[in-house]
Amino acid sequence: MAVLQMQRISICALKKDRKAILEKIQSMGVIEMNQIAEEEEGFERMDTQGPRQSFEKQAQAVEQALSVLDVYAPQKSSMFASLEGKKLVDRKKFNEVADGKGELISKVNQLVSLNKEIAENKANILKLENQIESLRPWLALDVPMNYKGTAKVSMLLGTMPGETTLESVYELVAKREPEIDAIDVNIINSDKDAAYLSVFCLREEETRVEDALRSGGFARPSQMTGKVPSVKKENLEAKIKELNNEIEKIEGEIKGYASAREDLKIIGDYFRMRADKYEVLGTLPQSQRTFVISGYAAAKAVPAVQKAIGESFDCVIDVEELKEEEEPPVILENNGFSASVEGVLGSYGLPHKGEFDPTTIMSFFYVFFFGMMLSDAAYGAIIAIACFVILKKFPRMEAGLAKSMKMFMYCGVSTMVWGILFGGYFGNVVDIVSEVFFGKAVTVPALWFIPLNDPMRLLVYSLAFGVVHLFVGLGIKGYMELKDGKVMDFFCDVVLWFAFLIGLILMLLPTDIFASIAQTQIVFPPFLNMTAKALAIIGAVGLLLMSGRDSKNPVLRIALGAYDIYNITGWLSDVLSYSRLLALGLATGVIASVVNQMGSMFGKGIVGVIGFVLVFVVGHTLNLAINLLGAYVHTNRLQFVEFFGKFYEGGGKPFEPFKSDTKYVDIKEETLS
């Protein structure tokens, strides 16, 4: 339960070793680079833009090649592929692949250019198909489209607007050129947009006829072919077929590269790592013969670095404690159980410098509240078992995901426990099934009590758990202030509030209002009542006088104090917020009962059983999903808003070491056991 102690580690070594040292540091992945920004004479930064970009470009090309492979030679991947994590590859194999990078790059280029060829062929096919489309109306024509006619007679091909008929064409020509009668019009094809005509007339009258037709919207086709349309169409289709064959052939060729997929993934990661390395290299101050690396490392990781670098290279390693003004990156260290909720903390913000890491304390409350909100033994068992199986089946799952899975597993166990306490097993499935199918109602008794029968009781408990949660938060605030030596702040902000709140609670307990909620009258001995009043008054007066202690002006000071006492409303709303423990718990149980009831409506017999099973599976899956989401969101909220609101600020920077930041494979190091 702690934030790891960080140190600054600086390595000064010979320039000739720089790549080897950087690679070593990268493979260890325990140092976050943070160069000392000193512009000293004789030290320069190298410009590594060029090589870095070329590596990035190559990594990109590999990505492209892999995506081509995925399109034409898809890999079967299971639904759970995203859980599998990166594949483990040992260093030797990695180096072997990296050595063969020339060959792999040519494969990459080949794949990319093959892909381009396919794209070009597809574009060509599209063009040809368009041509066929424009030929389609002319298919009935049995002469070539650019056929000019005989010595005396000429042929005019063209389109006219949609409604054109033979009569209307003859009419048009007769009207415009009454003396021409040697004309023969055929409508080859017509659709709602256009009529397709061939017109024969005497050669000497050709222009006059065409002009007459033009006045009615006649236009020559945009594409003329020297072949009979149907023949042309066949030719085009043959060409398309050829192109399709070609595409198929290329696809086959691409499929032939599928065996290189794994190597391509490795080489992609290799290029990515190299690009990262050059990026860091560009930030290092270098003199003529030496260079300096500086960065943050966890104190306990430092000896390993000293050993690995110091023993194999000529260098000076300097380890120093952090300066006051430095804000180091944060690594959390927790036991296996509590570490599982680190992701939740991370999504709020890591502790800033000198702040207490609340992960451990939070983890207990988290699991406790989560279980209470879902509170169904069967649901809990399903979640816990599912997470457990997934964790076992995919041991190489990405670390963050594995932590969340673990968290849900613990939450599932907690849900199960609460479910047993409240007597919830898929809601009331035992009662319903036994009553409908066996004719005798059997009830699994709740170990504690059934919330629906006694909601006020659970409400009181929910609020009580809330008070405990909030008090722990306030306690942590006090602890932090004591640790920083702020005794005055501790007394004023924490002790006085505790006195005030505890006094108020003790005053509330024996009242009639509380009795009507809890349904039991609590009677305190008189001295306790006195103490309660005294505590509350001391707290209130203390807060009134002390809260505004930073202010010199006495009036302002009292006003600030009064305002701070007004914060009691904040406490009230915080405590009431815990009523969601009851509400969400009831929601799960009641909806589960509704599902069971609906399932039981099919009655007895085979149909009844089938109907029940169907409704049961669908209904409970939905209920589980939506309430799991609800429990997750609202447990987070209770931690973030109510609990953290009392003491926690966050805002720490996560530790981002210079490491082998790969996408597909993890490299197994032989040197590090």
Added chain:
Amino acid sequence: MSIWSNLGLVYALLGAAVAVFLAGAGSAIGVGIAGQAAAGVVTEDPSKFAKVLIMQLLPGTQGIYGLLVGFITLSKVGLLGGGAAALDPQTGLLILAACMPIGIVGLISGKYQGMTSAASIGIVAKKPDQFGKAMLFPAMVETYAILALLISILAVNAVQI
């Protein structure tokens, strides 16, 4: 005996109906608003589907709370499993009143939670790593639906039949 004295059960059923349909409508509006935003994000980046789907579901709870109160009401007056209790109008109206909080708050908070969800989906679209924080904003709105649910449940339970 006038017809008015027979309406107790009708009032109670009206209460269940109010809880279910107002809160359900609120959720439908909210999920609808959030769904439009979610669909927009998925067109740009299908890999965010799971995250935005969760966001879209957040305003869906009001409808469930409404269902919950409706169900408790039905079982309270004995309409489930036959043998409806004979209610006098006063008790019926009491139950109707008890159902009001979740109905009305569910309707309004559902809509606004949907709008907040849509905005949070915007966060997820631009900064997927801020998912945890983005999820909290809609959850804030839901608090009031939970408080209303609580009062409705307690009130329905407290009515003596």
